[in-house]
Amino acid sequence: MELLQINLSELFHTETPILELVLRAAILYLGILLLLRLVPRRTGGEMATMDLLFVVLIAEAATHSLGGYSSITEGFIVILTLMVLNYSINFLSYYSPLVEKLVSSPPLLVVKDGKLLRRNMRREFLTEEELMEHLRREGIEDVMDVKAAHVEADGHISFIRGKRSS
Numbered sequence: 001m002e003l004l005q006i007n008l009s010e011l012f013h014t015e016t017p018i019l020e021l022v023l024r025a026a027i028l029y030l031g032i033l034l035l036l037r038l039v040p041r042r043t044g045g046e047m048a049t050m051d052l053l054f055v056v057l058i059a060e061a062a063t064h065s066l067g068g069y070s071s072i073t074e075g076f077i078v079i080l081t082l083m084v085l086n087y088s089i090n091f092l093s094y095y096s097p098l099v100e101k102l103v104s105s106p107p108l109l110v111v112k113d114g115k116l117l118r119r120n121m122r123r124e125f126l127t128e129e130e131l132m133e134h135l136r137r138e139g140i141e142d143v144m145d146v147k148a149a150h151v152e153a154d155g156h157i158s159f160i161r162g163k164r165s166s
Contacts, residue, residue, distance in 0.1 A: 012073045021074055025081035029057060033103065040124045050103060054086045104153045111149035113162065124151050
């Protein structure tokens, strides 16, 4: 019965050199991180950019380990490399403001004292209708009731309520 014949040595044997697997994973991780840093914040949706990148690459590496690579070991090497890179970037960004600045976008002000900052909204491709929808979700009826609104690094819009000037 051929269905039950499994060659364990082939299942765990690596054909691609380990350093090449590590280098490929590192280049892919850092390259996609750079590209995602350049796109508008709201593109990532609910997740922070680094979290989105990590999940996508882990899924991709796992997919290859299931069929793209010739062994499970190669998939685990790539996944381990991605995990080490993700942990290292998070660690470095916590202790180094320079690294934090490189991997995370600062909040972008889109409303100041009830006035829309259209130039900043344009940078994030945020329409007035979308902004008003977010205001309504927060229970704010009028933009004049907003002291400040920021598009955060993870794409969420945060609001600081203000008192309407009479």
